[in-house]
Amino acid sequence: EIVLTQSPATLSLSPGERATLSCGASQSVSRNYLAWYQQRPGLAPRLLIYDASSRATGIPDRFSGSGSGTDFTLTISRLEPEDFAMYYCQQYGDSRATFGPGTKVDIK
Amino acid sequence: QVQLQESGPGLVRPSETLSLTCTVSHYSISSGYYWGWIRQPPGKGLEWIGTISHGGGSYFNPSLKSRVTISLDTSKNQFSLMLTSVTAADAAVYFCARGAAGSTWYDCWGQGTLVTVSS
Numbered sequence: 001e002i003v004l005t006q007s008p009a010t011l012s013l014s015p016g017e018r019a020t021l022s023c024g025a026s027q028s029v030s031r032n033y034l035a036w037y038q039q040r041p042g043l044a045p046r047l048l049i050y051d052a053s054s055r056a057t058g059i060p061d062r063f064s065g066s067g068s069g070t071d072f073t074l075t076i077s078r079l080e081p082e083d084f085a086m087y088y089c090q091q092y093g094d095s096r097a098t099f100g101p102g103t104k105v106d107i108k
Numbered sequence: 109q110v111q112l113q114e115s116g117p118g119l120v121r122p123s124e125t126l127s128l129t130c131t132v133s134h135y136s137i138s139s140g141y142y143w144g145w146i147r148q149p150p151g152k153g154l155e156w157i158g159t160i161s162h163g164g165g166s167y168f169n170p171s172l173k174s175r176v177t178i179s180l181d182t183s184k185n186q187f188s189l190m191l192t193s194v195t196a197a198d199a200a201v202y203f204c205a206r207g208a209a210g211s212t213w214y215d216c217w218g219q220g221t222l223v224t225v226s227s
Contacts, residue, residue, distance in 0.1 A: 001170075043219070044217035045146075045214075045217060046217075047214060047215045050213040050215075056215060057215070088153065092213060094211060095211050096156070096211065098156065099153055099154040100153070101153050
C-alpha cells in the first residue's frame with residue numbers, strides 16, 4: 001500500500017494569496033498517477049487535477065499541479081473565497097488507490 | 109451532464125449487511141467508464157472501497173475485499189455495493205463515483221449517503 005502524507009495539515013491564508021499544498025508518497029507513484037480533490041463541508045469531493053498536472057474539466061486555471069515520483073504539489077495562484085476548503089491527494093498508480101489525510105485551507 | 113445518486117438504508121445493525129445503490133442519470137453505465145464506491149467516516153478522510161467496470165470486472169481495496177461485492181444492473185442503469193458483517197468502523201458517508209479505470213481518479217460523484225451502524 002502506498003501511504004500518502006500531506007502538509008501542512010492546516011494552511012491559514014487570506015483571499016488573493018498563493019497557496020502551496022504538498023503531498024508525499026511512501027514510494028514512487030507509478031506514471032505519476034496522482035490526483036487532487038477539493039471538498040467543501042457537507043459536499044462530495046471535486047476532482048481538480050489528475051495525472052499530477054492535468055486540470056479536470058471546468059477547473060479554473062488558478063489551480064495547478066506539479067511533481068513526480070514521491071513529491072507532488074498543488075498550487076492555487078490567488079485564493080478566491082470559494083477556495084477555502086479541504087484538499088486531498090490520491091494516488092492510483094497502485095492497484096489499491098489511496099488518499100492522503102488532507103490539508104485544510106482556511107481564512108486567516 | 110452525468111449525475112449519480114446514492115440510496116439505501118441509513119441505519120444498519122452490527123454484523124448485518126450494508127446495501128447501497130447508485131443510480132446514474134444522463135449516461136448509460138454499459139457504455140463505458142468505471143463505477144466506484146468511496147467512503148468517509150464522519151470528520152475523517154477518504155477510503156477507496158472498490159470499482160466495477162462497464163463490462164463487469166471488479167477491483168477492491170484488499171482490506172475490505174473479503175466483505176465487499178459490487179454489481180451492475182444495466183437495465184436500471186444502477187450499480188450496487190454490499191458490505192457484509194458490518195461493525196461500528198464501517199459507519200461513514202458512502203459516495204458513488206465515476207472513474208476511468210480500476211484504480212483511478214473520480215470525476216463525477218454522488219452527494220453521498222450517511223450510514224450509521226448501531227443496534
